[in-house]
Amino acid sequence: xxxxxxxxxxxxxxxxxxxxxxxxxxxxxxxxxxxxxxxxxxxxxxxxxxxxxxxxxxxxxxxxxxxxxxxxxxxxxxxxxxxxxxxxxxxxxxxxxxxxxxxxxxxxxxxxxxxxxxxxxxxxxxxxxxxxxxxxxxxxxxxxxxxxxxxxxxxxxxxxx
Ligand code: PNS
Numbered sequence: 001x002x003x004x005x006x007x008x009x010x011x012x013x014x015x016x017x018x019x020x021x022x023x024x025x026x027x028x029x030x031x032x033x034x035x036x037x038x039x040x041x042x043x044x045x046x047x048x049x050x051x052x053x054x055x056x057x058x059x060x061x062x063x064x065x066x067x068x069x070x071x072x073x074x075x076x077x078x079x080x081x082x083x084x085x086x087x088x089x090x091x092x093x094x095x096x097x098x099x100x101x102x103x104x105x106x107x108x109x110x111x112x113x114x115x116x117x118x119x120x121x122x123x124x125x126x127x128x129x130x131x132x133x134x135x136x137x138x139x140x141x142x143x144x145x146x147x148x149x150x151x152x153x154x155x156x157x158x159x160x161x
Contacts, residue, residue, distance in 0.1 A: 002030040005085040005116075006078045008070075010037050011051050012044040013154055015132050015146055017124030019058055021089040024118060026062045033081050034059070034067040035074065045133060045157050058147040075110035086113060091120040091127075 005025055009018060011034070025032045034055050038048035046054065048069035055067035070077040078086060086106060088099050103115035123144075132145055136154045146154065 004031045004081055004083040005029040005087050006033050006035050006081065006083045007087045008035040008074050010129065011055060012046055012129050013051065013132065013146060013150060014055055014058060015127045015129055017089060017120045017127045019147055020121050020124060021118050022059055022065055025087050026065050030064060032065045033083065034065065035077050036067060036069040038069040038071045054150050054153060057149055075106050075113055078113050084113060086115045088115060088117055089120045090117045091125045
């Protein structure tokens with residue numbers, strides 16, 4: 001049976017640490033779906049379609065990674081892809097409590113879907129989409145924080161605001 005994993009998140013926009021989790025997952029699983037939350041309550045910097053397009057651009061070198069947006073419950077998206085695994089990156093102990101809560105809530109909803117945690121690479125353990133946006137807002141350098149191919153897209157968003 002093909003091993004199919006979901007990497008869920010907001011990815012607004014995708015930082016290097018999350019791309020690293022995708023690259024490492026691509027080696028472990030037959031198919032990896034990056035599930036971009038289309039949350040109508042939050043107002044993200046990039047629309048869900050834009051976030052999917054950015055992820056598709058930076059993962060085009062992997063032939064088993066696919067990006068799609070989803071709304072509703074993550075486990076329903078996972079079931080629609082026949083996925084058996086949810087993958088989350090853990091940057092620090094501070095991530096653990098929230099991620100553990102989510103993993104247990106998902107397990108309660110769908111006992112057959114296992115959540116796996118991957119430790120972030122140390123270079124990226126402090127990095128988040130929020131930090132990237134804060135730096136971009138002040139025109140600080142983004143090299144090494146996000147994939148080079150999307151740096152200009154992020155600056156462009158702030159220059160339009
Ligand atoms: O990058 P984020 O914001 O930490 O990602 C959070 C995400 C998308 C993984 C989470 O909010 C999610 O799975 N949302 C969908 C609703 C859901 O299924 N929640 C879990 C049960 S409470």
